[in-house]
Amino acid sequence: MVRDYNNRHALDQKLRGTPKPANADHLEVGHWQAIATVLASVGLEAAVERALSSTPDLSLRYCGPGEWLVVSGVDTPLGLMRRLDMLCGTQAHVVDQSDGRVLMRLSGPSARQILAKGIGVDLHPSAFALGGSTNVLCGHIAVNLSRIGEDVFELIVSRSFAESLFEDLMTMGRPFDLSAAFSD
Amino acid sequence: MASLITCPHCGVRPKEEFAVRGDASLIRPASSASDAAWHDYVYVRVNPRGRTLEHWHHVAGCRRFLVVERDTVTHEVYSVVDGAAAAREVRR
Numbered sequence: 178m179v180r181d182y183n184n185r186h187a188l189d190q191k192l193r194g195t196p197k198p199a200n201a202d203h204l205e206v207g208h209w210q211a212i213a214t215v216l217a218s219v220g221l222e223a224a225v226e227r228a229l230s231s232t233p234d235l236s237l238r239y240c241g242p243g244e245w246l247v248v249s250g251v252d253t254p255l256g257l258m259r260r261l262d263m264l265c266g267t268q269a270h271v272v273d274q275s276d277g278r279v280l281m282r283l284s285g286p287s288a289r290q291i292l293a294k295g296i297g298v299d300l301h302p303s304a305f306a307l308g309g310s311t312n313v314l315c316g317h318i319a320v321n322l323s324r325i326g327e328d329v330f331e332l333i334v335s336r337s338f339a340e341s342l343f344e345d346l347m348t349m350g351r352p353f354d355l356s357a358a359f360s361d
Numbered sequence: 362m363a364s365l366i367t368c369p370h371c372g373v374r375p376k377e378e379f380a381v382r383g384d385a386s387l388i389r390p391a392s393s394a395s396d397a398a399w400h401d402y403v404y405v406r407v408n409p410r411g412r413t414l415e416h417w418h419h420v421a422g423c424r425r426f427l428v429v430e431r432d433t434v435t436h437e438v439y440s441v442v443d444g445a446a447a448a449r450e451v452r453r
Contacts, residue, residue, distance in 0.1 A: 241370055312421065
């Protein structure tokens with residue numbers, strides 16, 4: 178039997194329809210964002226981190242010792258994989274997660290207050306600095322949280338949890354009139 | 362139960378991010394050890410009052426196993442170390 182597969186974004190159902198204008202607090206969902214996980218071989222963690230962080234348009238998100246999520250704003254998923262394979266060679270295991278993870282960017286003056294409703298980590302800039310990233314629990318869902326601006330946070334979540342996290346975030350942001358849309 | 366755990370990789374985190382995986386002070390017997398030794402290792406556990414060593418799995422964070430030393434009466438946490446580092450320490 179021949180079956181057609183539609184490559185659907187995990188939040189297509191939620192964000193269907195004409196985009197509404199963005200409010201002060203806005204949740205932007207990355208559309209076909211290139212994401213990969215990199216797990217360094219034992220003993221080569223520092224070398225891999227140096228190779229990755231020396232590349233300007235790759236953003237490195239800390240997951241655990243020797244493990245990162247790499248986000249690229251300029252590459253296609255395939256291009257990112259090729260670039261990482263060249264950078265890391267046999268020093269690390271690289272797995273494409275562009276279809277496996279969903280990236281959401283929360284921005285606005287109340288971003289911290291919204292996140293504080295679900296995240297048990299101090300988000301004050303003195304504790305969670307600009308450029309910082311870590312895996313945290315948001316409600317009951319494990320996400321990778323990073324601060325990319327004073328009031329701008331990015332959450333990376335497994336695809337199958339994306340709808341649930343999206344609903345949670347919209348509920349958390351309702352008093353602040355949080356709006357949501359795809360990024361392009 | 363101790364409600365804040367200082368993960369050596371992630372920093373201070375609420376206990377909801379972790380799964381407690383049992384006694385960390387047990388040492389696995391040799392494969393040639395007696396059935397009684399293996400029975401004790403697999404099934405017999407103490408229920409201590411006071412200081413204990415436990416494996417905590419940081420499920421929602423770095424996903425590393427940690428060895429947490431805590432007090433079951435006062436909920437005080439004395440130390441948290443990475444499981445791999447603790448295992449190397451024991452082997453030495």
